[in-house]
Amino acid sequence: MAKSPKISASHEPGGLIVHISGLLPSLSPAEQRVARLVVADPADAARRTITDLATAAETSEATVIRFCRSVGMDGYPQLRIRLAAEAARRIEPPDARVVGGDIPPGADLAQIIATIAFNDARAVEETAEQLDPAVCERVVDAIAGAGRIDVYGAGASGFVASDFQQKLHRIGRTAFYFPDVHTALTSAALLGRGDVALGISHTGTTSDVIEVLEQARARGAATVALTNFPRSPITEVADYVLTTAARETTYRSGAMASRLAQLTVVDCLFVGVAARNRARAKKALEVTAEAVQSHRVGGGRRRA
Amino acid sequence: MAKSPKISASHEPGGLIVHISGLLPSLSPAEQRVARLVVADPADAARRTITDLATAAETSEATVIRFCRSVGMDGYPQLRIRLAAEAARRIEPPDARVVGGDIPPGADLAQIIATIAFNDARAVEETAEQLDPAVCERVVDAIAGAGRIDVYGAGASGFVASDFQQKLHRIGRTAFYFPDVHTALTSAALLGRGDVALGISHTGTTSDVIEVLEQARARGAATVALTNFPRSPITEVADYVLTTAARETTYRSGAMASRLAQLTVVDCLFVGVAARNRARAKKALEVTAEAVQSHRVGGGRRRA
């Protein structure tokens, strides 16, 4: 069958569950019902027969099979095996932490802290697991060799975009970030072959970012998308797709764990680029650090 | 359906594989052949179909089923699931993560990713562990009851400050962030009793931030410091001190893990504040989410 022509990862060595939840929004309603059951309790799903699972999801066996294919499995038995393996690997969280879920109404601060930290750490780890080093490598290559790098992002993702821009700038790469769509579009129009455009959008549906990336691509720049959903619209205008693995819930809508996951990816790219020319990057970092030295007090020792 | 009538422990905590090899000698020759295959490579066995396994063991499917029963399973599918789980669990340990330290010069992307993610996740977890819920509680109280909240930060911490400002704003709290010291000072001068000033500085030595916080304190505002170093200068001008627990290394100087740790703290405060008035916060989040809805494309599922 015709595979997507772009370089995204059909690779999910990390969590299968993570992979599935990323794909969730790209599934049809009936498949989503199946997916939710599976994600909610992988071990239980592994125990069920296909008919059983279909019934539980209020759908037909055919749909379950379609779901298997959608998430990259050959068939139901394979899914079962993988789910069982997956479930076994995750050593159940020691205490009954509210995993992935919303924060219970009566929670005290300590509980809130534990929950958030747990989910945040998880998002970071899972993101790293499912990141495809090969794709990263190519993105790093592109950035390291780029004449100019534009980073786009709106809302919460805009912070990440701006952060990345700042980082690249610090090691001497010419990078830009635009808080405003119009300016961004203008800039994208001026990109060309050899330049790189990176669009960040958690949902992958932010039209502003997609539009700008599209423009950049039309001008011949290499386009990179960073999103949580591997089949979202933004991936269609990207040459390279990098995904995060955050499962957001109500309160944390589109902004908490996903942000950290995005930052982790951005950091990886940054270090990758910096490592391309270690000496020069190090020098640049030192120089920029010195520059702000006069804005620090008591240079003295601090204790960790 | 009739469940197995016995209550005995078909429970072998030591591991299914161990269990099987234990009763290997008590099995019939043909079953032993099956058992040996299974023990030799559980993961592989889990992948095979019953016919396949039977052929490999030079026996019939019937014998494989008998073997399943002999080791206490209901049937072949159950054995498969258990084997998959077992195999997954035992592969885990070997994890040559580059802990803590700097990233080695010759590292490839995969190593870089693992290292960064590990350190980032660690920073988040450790930060949460050492956060004092009591202090957080008081800070949350102060923010929830504040007439106005100013958030200060420079450089990488500025990014976090701005993020927090935006979050508070989204749930209807009056919050400000100033990218520029002078404006910040002006604002601080206008604070008063009942207002809150939060200064973020990883090192705790950023004079700009300290200065502004000092000003705010002089005007009667409650001052909060968020830093990695509990004895750094900034803590001297703060009523409440919140600390992160990031151990940065050269390449990541002052900007990577610490940022994530800061964001985690900020998220905790945010959720804490939001939880003070759940209904209103939720409403506000929904409204703001709707506002950007028109900037999203196709709720859309992409094709497979």
Add this chain to the structure above:
DNA sequence: ACGCCTCGTGAAAGTAAGTTTCATCCGTGG
């Protein structure tokens, strides 16, 4: 030594699970 019982075994029949096909139904856009 002979029959007879027991047990391990696989062939084949039988059942259940998984997979494919196809007609129908819906929303979308011409």
Add this chain to the structure above:
DNA sequence: CCACGGATGAAACTTACTTTCACGAGGCGT
């Protein structure tokens, strides 16, 4: 309003799993 394409479940179909059964190789008492 119709044509189209995707989503969906019923049913046909295939494959996997399970049971049944008959055969044959020892063991053992007579």
